[in-house]
Amino acid sequence: MRKTGLLFFPAFDWAISPTHPEREERLLYTRDQLFEEGIMDLPNIVEYRPALCETKDILRAHFCVPNVEAHLTEAHFIAAGSSLVLADAYFNKEVDNAFAIVRPPGHHAMTVTHGNRGFCNINNESIMVEYIRKKYGLKKIAIIDTDVHHGDGTQEMFYNDPDVLFISFHQDGRTLYPGTGFVEELGGPIAYGTNINIPLMPRTTDYGIHYVLEHLIMPILEDFQPELIVNSAGQDNHFTDPLADMAFSAQGYAKLNSILAPDIAVLEGGYSVETALPYVNAGIIMAMAGIDYSNLKEPGFVPGKLTEPPGNKEYLDKIIELQKHNYFTRYEVVSELRKSLGDYKKEYTRVFYDTDYIHEEQKQQLRICPDCLGFKTIGSTAQQRNGKLYTVFCISIPIYACDSCQKLAREAYKDIIKSGHYDMVYLQDKVTDNYHIYDLAKDGELIF
């Protein structure tokens, strides 16, 4: 048995709206199940108290437009802060691993945030990863997104970072929100091959998911040798989930976690509040704590009843081969790309916020630096839910940036403010752990 830290924060007094899937009731039956089992009374389960994170913890990962307070409620600070509580518990060696059963979720939130997309405002895992890198000096981290939806927010945030391996399996984006997560999305030019998507056929069962886990995810992890494995633990692959169409079971989730052996798991989606979540959450805890989960079963599960979609094995074999190739040949591709690119890589993108119905336009620019990951800038324009139009400029210096990137980025911050073209200018300086917000209307700067 292992010592497992548990932070259960059901936010019984918080909802997006009364009938929204992200409502008070979401973890009610999970509470019932966990309490009735007496899981929290076990000697190897340590329950932690939730805590609010600091504004600075959020700014380490995000550009919140116009500021952190604008879109976030206390519940967001607590969900993110709770992941940090567990990170500390893990790194202080109080526990062998940890699971944050918290809401609201975060994996659809991107670097720039104008509002809520996919029920997410801020990205709990990314905030935690940046916190861990700053506080505990880690370099290589793997995030495995096991939610049924593509973790597009987390993908975007680490897309240019080869030190953070992001693997997401999910129901094929052609059949489900957010419509991304295809095999071609492999990472930015210098992080190529460290962003691995595994789109799955609808109705894939335990067999299919465990097959990809064993034959693709585990071999890649074996090679990558991360210092920390994070499970972005959505539970909407379950066969009863109302928002998706997969056929995973509670036992399937438990086995997944016992093979993956994440150091920290953070709850993401999962909206089958009554027939899946209570059992899946219990299963994940049992697997992480090394407790025999063979007696765990959700009432609606009939062994052998769920079958793989036809042709799935052949399909999976193809994906496994392709993505293994993409991962294991990544260094060659990166060195080719470095040669072919100039000093900067520019890109236009659009981001749609389904929950808040916002269309954001971005102009991104990444410095291709021979010595580091290069600093990044994002010009972003969006009309927010309250009707306000913002045009902002964001500059991000990566945590292990070289001196020249740091210098260029800080100069750019001053120049852009002088230019006067933007409502807000942000400098995210992860090297010095300083976060500048410049409001041009007020002609004032805040530094966190």
Next chain:
Amino acid sequence: MYLIGIDVGGTFTDGIIMKSGNITASAKNATNNSDISSSILTTLDNLLAYVSDKKLIERVVISTTTVTNLIATKGAEPAALILLPGYGLPNSFYELGENCYFIKGSIDFRGNITEELSVSEIKSVIENIQVQNIKRIGVIGKFSNRNNEHELYIEKLIRETYPEALVLISSQVSNQLNFKRRIATTYYTALTYFEWQNFIEQINKALIARDISAEVHILKADGGTIALEASRNYPCQTIYSGPAASTMGGVALTKDSKNSVVLDIGGTTTDISLVIEGEPLYASKGAIIEDNYTHVEAFSLTTLPIGGDSKIGLLNNEITLDSRQDFAACFGGKYPTITDAFNLLYDLKIGDYQKSEEILRQLAIKENLDPKKLAETAINMVMESLENAIKEMFTRWEMEPLYKVWEVVNSRKFVLHRIIGIGAAANAIIPVLASRLGVNHFLSQYSPVANALGTAVARPTININLHIDTGENFYSVYPTGYLGQIKNSRNFSLEDAKSLARNHLAELVKEHNMEGYEEDAVFYLTEQFNVIRGYSTSGKIFDVGLQVKPGFIPEFTGVK
């Protein structure tokens, strides 16, 4: 009018009489652990000598170790458990005692049956229990607090086929979430059930023989009392009433809303409890019996094996603290103790000061130490243990999990205002400890009998908790196990839920002979959830809890 409080401790049984706010008499006897009732009655008889007219005795409250001792000495007959664990943790996690039977039948959190019982299986289990001549049976089903149909059916079957056996079903012992704790609570209730009935008969007889018609209460682990007759089905609630008596005594002596630590320092051990804004803090996971969490509500308590008579020794040049072996030297004991160390270092003139000095000097000389230095080191060791234990209790309280946004946003740190000292060794130790912690201390001439005082003036407590599910159209009541249906479930509101809880409380209050106290009840839990299926509301779930908290009877307005 007289109030009588009797507190049975491990070593001594204390009693007091109160009359118009004055403690008019007290009594102390050695506890006879093999016959607790006789210790109680001896002390009662001592006190009765000070009573002019027995008819004027209004209330007798007893805090007794009857159940605690029975469990500790493993003196009880065996009990069998029939468990319906359904799906989840492995069955081995729920085993308790020597005779556990796991059977089919499962219920979910909304009270739906997800697996039927097997009658033949149950019958063969009952036969098996009967063959072994086990006469106490507990039946515990997972989520029986949401639907006790299975438990009731099995109870009926046992009554029919094995009528000599005692059957307890968990929904009637402790009807609340946590199967594991329901198992433990039901098990220990079964183990002590008959013995507790005997105790009640003995007390009843003795009171009749003494022509006392006052109401008689038993002190519970939650610092409240319960009428002797009403306690028949809840023997486990009397466990740990000793420390609860001290805590209530400390609060009774101070009666304000400060943050305090109550330290009951006896000869052998020290009990520490926390009082937050005048209210004793509960153990969040209930009383622990033999390493098992239970549903018995109890104060949060830390017990240290350190007391005034802890023996000071020397081992390989190191000063040691060992458990009590005798009285302090200043009271004629054979060994140097913590009390002697205080006596020497602070010149306290406790007992025979010369003997304290003499015995510490003899010990110090062996290792060429200065006796005062030796005393100081030993005292520092005690202080550090106490300080650490107190700080750990604060931290534990501050780390209790929270499940709502407002709770997290409003969570506080524990700021200590004062230490309340109780027990024989408190006078020596408390002032030094308080000054080390930089807070005030409180000692009273009544500190030595504070436990009996706390027992005498504690008021009855009661806690009622309703889980209401309008979607499934049922509600379930803790502690009675009552399962009811809801009228008007479509428009049922939180106000309806609260008034339903008040109605059930009123009934229970009558049963417990504590009419009037329902007016002091407060809601400590009001949760409501919309049950949404397919973007529309299909019902509501409410959890409401109503409680008469620990406090004092109206007659008690403080010690004069």
